[in-house]
Amino acid sequence: MHPMKQKERSDIDRCVRCGNCKTLCPTYAAEHVEMRGGRGRLALLQRFFGGGVKPSKLLRHHINSCILCGACNRSCPLGIDLTEAIYRGRSALKKGDRRGALLRALAKMSVTWPDIAYKTAQIGQRSIFPALTRMGIIPPIPDLPEAPLRKTDQVFRTQRKKRGRVAVFTGCSINYIFPHFGESLLNVLQRLNYEVILPKGETCCGSPLRTLGLEDEAVEQAKKNHRVFSRLKVDAILSLCPTCTMTLKYDYPKMIGKGLDRAMDISTFFIDKLENTDIINKKAFFHDPCHLSFGLGVKKEPRELITRAGIELVGPAESGCCGFGGLFCVSNKELSANMLKDRAAAITSSGADTVITSCPGCIMQLSRSITDRPVIHLIELIEDAFYFRGEEQKELF
Ligand code: SF4
C-alpha cells in the first residue's frame, strides 16, 4: 500500500468507469490509447495508490502525458477531480524519476530566485536557450524584455474620482516575458478610474511546480501569495493568465484550505464595464484556453467583448487544446506538436484574419505554427478597441 493512499483514494474510488472523461480529453483524442485518457489514468492511479502497480517508467509516462487541461473534471458526472488525482500521483511518483530531476531542480531554482533566473535567462537567451530548447529542456521562449513588469510595491492612482481598487496578479509569464500585456491591463483599468495595485511579495502561483510533482514547494508559494493578496482591500484580483487565476481561486483551497475568492478573469470583470464600439472590422477566431473554459468555466464573456468591438467571430466555438501545457510541450514533444497541428489547422481553415486568446502560454504555442496572421491577447484588443477609442490606435492587426 502506498503511504498516501487514504487521501488520494477516496475520490478515485468513486469512479464507475463510464468513460465520459475521455470525450473531451485531448491526449486521448490524439492517440486513442486507453491509458492516455482520463479513465485509464485514473484506473492506473487507483491501482498504484492501492499497491497493485509499482512505480515504473511506463506508469510515469502515462501519468506525465496528461496536459492537465481539466476537460475531464468538467465531463465527469460524479464530479471526480481527476486533475487533483494526477497532481497527487505525480508527487508520489517523482521519487526515483531521474529523467525529470533536472527540470525539477531548474523549476525550484527559478521560483526561489526569480530575479536571478530572469537575469541569467536574459544573458543566455541567445546562447544557452536555443541549446536547451533543442535538448527539449525548456520550451521555445520569445525574446525577453529589458525589464519585468513588477518592480516593487506599486500603486497606480487615478487622476479622477476613484471607482474602485483592483490588484493585479502578474504571474511569471506576464511579468518576465510579456510585460506589455500587463501595461495594457494597467492602461485600461486606469482609464476606467480604478486604482491598481501590484503588491510586493507576489511569487509563482505554484501551478508549474505542481505539474512537476513538487507539491510541497507549490504549497509554500500558495501560502505566500495568499498572505500577500488576502490582506488587500480590493474589488478584484485580475490576472492575464487563466492558469494563475484558476490556481488562486480553485486550487488553493485544495492545497492550503483557503483560496483567493476575488480572483477572476479579465473578461468577467470587464463585461459590465466596457461599452460597444464598432471600430474594428475584422474576422477573428477566439481560441479558448483550457484553464479559462474548463478551469474557470468562462466561455461567453470573451466572445461578447470581441463582438462588442465590432469583430465578427468565425470558426467553431468548441474548445480545442493547443498542446502547450507549460512544460508539457517539452516533456511530451511529439504529442504536443500533433495537438498544435490539429488546432492550428482548425484555426486557419476558419477564415479568420486574427487569432485572439486569453493565455500567454497559448500565444507562445500558437505563434509557433500560425505565422501568417496576428495571434493576440484579449487585453490587447480591449485596449485597442475601448481604451484608444477615437484616438490613435496601436497597430495590432
Ligand atoms: S486533464 Fe486533460 S489531458 Fe489530462 S486526463 Fe483530463 S482531459 Fe485528459
Ligand code: SF4
Ligand atoms: S467520467 Fe468520472 S466516473 Fe466516468 S470514467 Fe471518468 S472519472 Fe470515472
